[in-house]
Amino acid sequence: MSMPGSSSAARSVFERLHSWVVTVDHKKLGLMYIMYGLLFFVVAGVEASLMRIQLAVPNNHFLSPQVFNQLFTMHGTTMVFLVGMPIIFGFANYLVPLMIGARDLAFPRLNAFGFWLSVFGGLLLYFSIIGAMGMYGAGSAPDVGWFAYSPLTSKAFSRGHSTDYWTLGVLVGGFGSIATAANIVTTIVCLRCPGMTLMKMPLLVWLNLLMCGMVLMVMSPLTAAQIMLLLDRYLGAHFFDTQAGGSAVLWQHFFWIFGHPEVYVLIIPGFAFASEIIPVFSRKAIFGYPVMVGATVTIAFVSFGVWAHHMFCVGMTSVGNTFFAISTMLVGVPTGIKIFNWIGTMWGGKIRFDTPMLFCLGFLFQFLIAGLTGVMLAVTPFDWQLSDSYFVVAHFHFVLVGSLLFTIFAAIYYWFPKATGRMLSERLGKWHFWLFIIGFHVTFDTMHIPGILGMPRRIYTYEAGRGWETLNLICSLGVVLQAAAVLIFVWNVLRSLIKGQRTGNDPWDAWTLEWSTTSPPPEYNFAERPVIRSRRPLWDVKHPTDPDWKYE
Amino acid sequence: MTNVGKARSERCALTASSLVFSAFFLVPLTLVAAAAPDSSLIPSIFSPESTPAHSIHQLSLLVLAISAAIFLVVVGLIAYAAIRFRRRAEDDGKEPPQVYGSNPVEVAWTTVPLLIVVVLALATARVIQEVQNAPQPESALDVQVIGHQWWWEIRYPKLGILTANELHVPVSSENRRAPTFIELRSADVAHSFWVPRLAGKTDLIPNRVNKMWMEPTRTGLFLGQCAEYCGTEHAKMLLRVYVHTPEEFERWVSEQKAIIARNPEVAAGRLVFERTACVNCHTLNGTIGDGRFGPDLTHLMSRETLGSGALPNSPENLRAWIQQPDRFKPGVLMPGMNLTATELDQLAAYLATLK
Numbered sequence: 001m002s003m004p005g006s007s008s009a010a011r012s013v014f015e016r017l018h019s020w021v022v023t024v025d026h027k028k029l030g031l032m033y034i035m036y037g038l039l040f041f042v043v044a045g046v047e048a049s050l051m052r053i054q055l056a057v058p059n060n061h062f063l064s065p066q067v068f069n070q071l072f073t074m075h076g077t078t079m080v081f082l083v084g085m086p087i088i089f090g091f092a093n094y095l096v097p098l099m100i101g102a103r104d105l106a107f108p109r110l111n112a113f114g115f116w117l118s119v120f121g122g123l124l125l126y127f128s129i130i131g132a133m134g135m136y137g138a139g140s141a142p143d144v145g146w147f148a149y150s151p152l153t154s155k156a157f158s159r160g161h162s163t164d165y166w167t168l169g170v171l172v173g174g175f176g177s178i179a180t181a182a183n184i185v186t187t188i189v190c191l192r193c194p195g196m197t198l199m200k201m202p203l204l205v206w207l208n209l210l211m212c213g214m215v216l217m218v219m220s221p222l223t224a225a226q227i228m229l230l231l232d233r234y235l236g237a238h239f240f241d242t243q244a245g246g247s248a249v250l251w252q253h254f255f256w257i258f259g260h261p262e263v264y265v266l267i268i269p270g271f272a273f274a275s276e277i278i279p280v281f282s283r284k285a286i287f288g289y290p291v292m293v294g295a296t297v298t299i300a301f302v303s304f305g306v307w308a309h310h311m312f313c314v315g316m317t318s319v320g321n322t323f324f325a326i327s328t329m330l331v332g333v334p335t336g337i338k339i340f341n342w343i344g345t346m347w348g349g350k351i352r353f354d355t356p357m358l359f360c361l362g363f364l365f366q367f368l369i370a371g372l373t374g375v376m377l378a379v380t381p382f383d384w385q386l387s388d389s390y391f392v393v394a395h396f397h398f399v400l401v402g403s404l405l406f407t408i409f410a411a412i413y414y415w416f417p418k419a420t421g422r423m424l425s426e427r428l429g430k431w432h433f434w435l436f437i438i439g440f441h442v443t444f445d446t447m448h449i450p451g452i453l454g455m456p457r458r459i460y461t462y463e464a465g466r467g468w469e470t471l472n473l474i475c476s477l478g479v480v481l482q483a484a485a486v487l488i489f490v491w492n493v494l495r496s497l498i499k500g501q502r503t504g505n506d507p508w509d510a511w512t513l514e515w516s517t518t519s520p521p522p523e524y525n526f527a528e529r530p531v532i533r534s535r536r537p538l539w540d541v542k543h544p545t546d547p548d549w550k551y552e
Numbered sequence: 553m554t555n556v557g558k559a560r561s562e563r564c565a566l567t568a569s570s571l572v573f574s575a576f577f578l579v580p581l582t583l584v585a586a587a588a589p590d591s592s593l594i595p596s597i598f599s600p601e602s603t604p605a606h607s608i609h610q611l612s613l614l615v616l617a618i619s620a621a622i623f624l625v626v627v628g629l630i631a632y633a634a635i636r637f638r639r640r641a642e643d644d645g646k647e648p649p650q651v652y653g654s655n656p657v658e659v660a661w662t663t664v665p666l667l668i669v670v671v672l673a674l675a676t677a678r679v680i681q682e683v684q685n686a687p688q689p690e691s692a693l694d695v696q697v698i699g700h701q702w703w704w705e706i707r708y709p710k711l712g713i714l715t716a717n718e719l720h721v722p723v724s725s726e727n728r729r730a731p732t733f734i735e736l737r738s739a740d741v742a743h744s745f746w747v748p749r750l751a752g753k754t755d756l757i758p759n760r761v762n763k764m765w766m767e768p769t770r771t772g773l774f775l776g777q778c779a780e781y782c783g784t785e786h787a788k789m790l791l792r793v794y795v796h797t798p799e800e801f802e803r804w805v806s807e808q809k810a811i812i813a814r815n816p817e818v819a820a821g822r823l824v825f826e827r828t829a830c831v832n833c834h835t836l837n838g839t840i841g842d843g844r845f846g847p848d849l850t851h852l853m854s855r856e857t858l859g860s861g862a863l864p865n866s867p868e869n870l871r872a873w874i875q876q877p878d879r880f881k882p883g884v885l886m887p888g889m890n891l892t893a894t895e896l897d898q899l900a901a902y903l904a905t906l907k
Contacts, residue, residue, distance in 0.1 A: 064882055065784050065785060065787065065882055065883055066784055066882070066883060069781075069783075069784060069786075143784075145781045149741070149742050149780070149781070151740070151741050151742075151758060152741045152742070152781075152782065152783060156740075157701075157740065157741055157783060242757075242758035242759040243758075245759065246759070247759065248741075248742055248757050248758055248759065248760070249757060249760065282637070283639075283647050283648050284648060284650060284651065285650050285651070285652050287651065287652070287653050287654075288652075288653035288654070288657075288658055289652070289653065290653070291653065291658045313744060313752070313753050313754055313755045313779075313780075314755045314757060314762075315736075315754060315755065315757070315760065315762035315763070317684075318680050318681055318684040318685055321680050321684070322673075322676070322677045322680050322681075325673065325676045325677070325680070326669075326673045326676075326677075329669045329672055329673060329676075330669060332665060332669065333662065333665045333666055333669060336661065336665045337658070337661060337662055337665075339626065340661040341653075341658075343626075343629050343630060343633050344651075344653075344654075344657070346630075346633040346634065346637055347633050347637060347651075348637060348648055348649065348651060349637050349648050350637065350638075350639040350640075350643060350647075350648050351633075351634060351637050351638045351639060352639055353638065361630070361634060364630055365627065365630060368623065368626050368627065368630075369623070372619040372622060372623055373619075375615065375619060375672070376612070376615050376616070376619060378672075378676075379611060379612070379615050379672060379675075379676045380676055380679075380680050381604075381607070381608040381611050381612075381676065381679040381680060381683060381752060382608060382611060382612045382615055383752075384608060384683075384751075384752020384753055384754070385597040385605075385608055385612070385748060385752045385753070386597075387753060387779070388744060388746075388753065388779045388780055388781075389779065452596060452597055452598060453594055453595060453596045453597075453748075454594070454595030454596060454597065454746070454748040454749075454775070454776070454777075456744075456746065456777060456778070456779040457781075458781040458786060458787075459777075459786060459787035460786075460787045461787050461788075462787065463790075463861075465590065465593060466593065466594055466595060466775065467591070467594035467596070543647070546650075548650075551650070551652055552652065
C-alpha cells in the first residue's frame, strides 16, 4: 500500500537524524556533546539515588554489596568521563568559534571523530552490564572504584572482564578528548577574527584554551596507565602486580597526576561560564581581566604539582607530605583571586537576578566552601583523618555539583536562547534553582559530618550506634529535592523547545560576538567576518561614544 | 518581567538565600548535639584520646578557625554585593560605571591569602614532623597488622601472640609511657587502618611496609574500620581497639600465650575441625590446622566479634556463621561448611573451649 505523504514525512525524519549523525558542524556536535552528557547525568543521578536509598538506614538490605560497589564505580566514572567531560567539550565546541568570530573549529572532521569516540567509549563502559561475564551472573559492571586502585584491578582480584570494559571505555573516551582538545587549541590559536589578540579574547575562550592544553597533558599518563594495566592483565606484565614485585603505589601516582589536574580541567570551564555570565548580569566589565587570565594560568600550572595530596596516607616521607601540602595550599591563592575578582565585578553593578545569575551566585557560595574544605584536606595531618571519609565525598561534590554543575546550569539557561532561538522559562528556572540549591545543601552540607565522625566512603552499609544514622537519612532526603529540581529542568527544556518565548539575537543585552549573529546561528556563523577592537565588541557597538577600546 | 515583579522576586531570592546560609550553620550543630546512646563509641575525630589524634585535633582547630574567618568575610562580601548592588525597581535603565580593575586591590587580595598559606604551611610542617618522625621509646609495644580481604591479622612479634580484628594495647600515662608502634602490611590489596579517636589513617599496601603509632591516654574500646576500598566486603572490615590498664593488658597477654589443655569432652569437635576444610585456612595451636588464609582461632572465644566485626561472638552466631557466613557478610571468602547437625554441635562445643 503506498502512502506517499507519510513515506516522505518518514524520510524527512530519517534525513534529519542522518544529518546529525554525519554532521561536522561545531554547533551540532556541541549540542550532541551536551545532550550526551545530560543523558548520562540522569543515568549517574539514578545510580547515586539508589546508593542513597541503601545508605538511608543502617544495615540496609536494599542493595547487595556487589551491586553497591558497581554503582559507585559507575557513578564516579560516568560523572567524570561521560558527563563532565562531554558537557564542557560541548560548550567549548559550540561557543569558542562563535566567540572568536570563526566559522567552525580548525578540523571539523576530527571534531566529529572525537565526539563519536567519546560516545563509543561510554557505550563500551555501559555494555559491561550485559557483556562483562563477571563474577556474579551473566554480566557485571566494573566494581573497582573510579580510581581503580591496583592491585584490586589485577586478574587475581578482578576476575571476568568488567575491569577491562572500564579500562577500554576510559581509554577510548580519552582518545576522543585528546582529539577535541587539540582541535580547540588549534582553533583558538589560528582562527581568531581580525583584531582579537590573545588579551582581547573573551575569558571563556582563554579558560578553554588552558583547559584543552591541560587535557593534552593529563590524558597521557592516564592512557599510559590504562595500557600498562591491560599489559598486566593480558600479557603477563608486572607494573602493578605486587605478587611479582610490581608497585601498587605506582598506579596511584599515574592515576592522580591525571586525576588532580582533571579536577581543574572540569572546573576551569565552570570558571569560564561564571566569567561570562556574572559581568553581563552585573552590567559591568569583568574586574581585573589580566589578573583573571594570570590566576588561571597559575592554577593550571600549579595543579600539575599537587597530585600526591590524594596519597597522604600511603606512607610518603615527611618531606614529600610537606611538599604536597604546601603546593596544594598555594592553589588556594589564585583561586581566591578569582573569587575576589568575581565579587569585584558585581561591586558597583546593577545586578539582575535571572536564573543564570542565580546559579552563578550559588556557584560562588559553594565554591568558596569547596575551597575552604580543600585547604583543610591539604593540611596533611588533618587529611590523615579526613582522607577517604565522607568528608572528602562532601568536599568534591561541592566542587563538581555545587560549583561545576551549578555553572553548567547557569550556562544552559544563558546560552539556550542562542542555540534554539527560544527562552527557557524563568518561572520554572527559579523553581529549578531553589529546589536544587536547597536539596544540594541538605545532602552535601550534612555529608561532611559523618566523615568527621569516622564514616569511610564506599561502604555499602554501616552499623547503628556510631552517630551516623540520622545524618545519612538527611543526606538521602535531600536527594528527593534535587531529583525534583532535575525533573523540572528536563521539563523546562522540553517545553521551551516547543513553546518557549521566541527571542532575538541578544536577549540578555550581552557583549560577546556570539550574540551578534542570529539565534540559532546559521551554519556559517557570521555572514561577514567580524573585526573587533576590544574584549566587548558589542559594548562598543552599543555605546559608540564610550567604547571599551579607549580604556583597555 | 516588570520592574516591580523583578524587585519582588529579588526580595524572595534574598530571603531564601539567608535561609540557606543559616541552614548551613544550624543543621550540623543540631545534629552533632543529637548524639547516639553511647557517645564513647562514636569514632569522632574531634574527641581524640591518643597523642597523634590529639595533635591533629589541635591543628584542625587552627585550620577551622582560619577557614571560618575567611568564610565569614567572603560570604559577607558576596551577600553585601548581591544586596547592595541589585538592580532597583526605580532603575533609570542606564549602565553602571564601568570599572576594569585595580592593581592595588589585586595586590592586597593576593598578599593576604599568601600570608595565610605561610602560617598554615608552617603549622602543617610542624605536625607532620611531630607525628611521622617521632622516635620509638624503649617501652613501646611492637605490633604488626596485616590486611586481608576482609579482616585484620594482628601479630605481637616480641610477645609471640597471633590474633585478629581486635587489637589490645596498654594505656599510656605520664610516668609510664607505653605507645604502640605498628607495622602495616597487606596480604592482597590496599587497605587502610583507621581508628579516628586514636590516630589518623595509614594505608596497608602489598609489597610495602608502612608504619604508624598511637599512644592512648584513656582506657576503653575504640572503633574503627578499613578506610580504603578493598573489594566486596570493604564495609565489613571493622576494627576494634581495646585500651587496657597495664595490669589488664598483662592479663590479656598471659591469656593469649596460655596453651589450652586438650579437653577430652570435646575431642569429637576437634576431629571435625581437623577433618574438614577448616584447617586449610585457619591456624589453631594444638591441632594440625596451620592455614594462614583466615584468622587464627587459637583463642577465638577471647574475641567479642566474628567475621571482622560482622556479628557479635555468641554461641548461636558462631553456629550460624560456620554454616553460612555469606548470610552475614555476602561475598566473604569463607565458604559455608555444610556440616551435619551433629558435627556442628560437636564443633561448636569444641570452639567454645578456646578461651
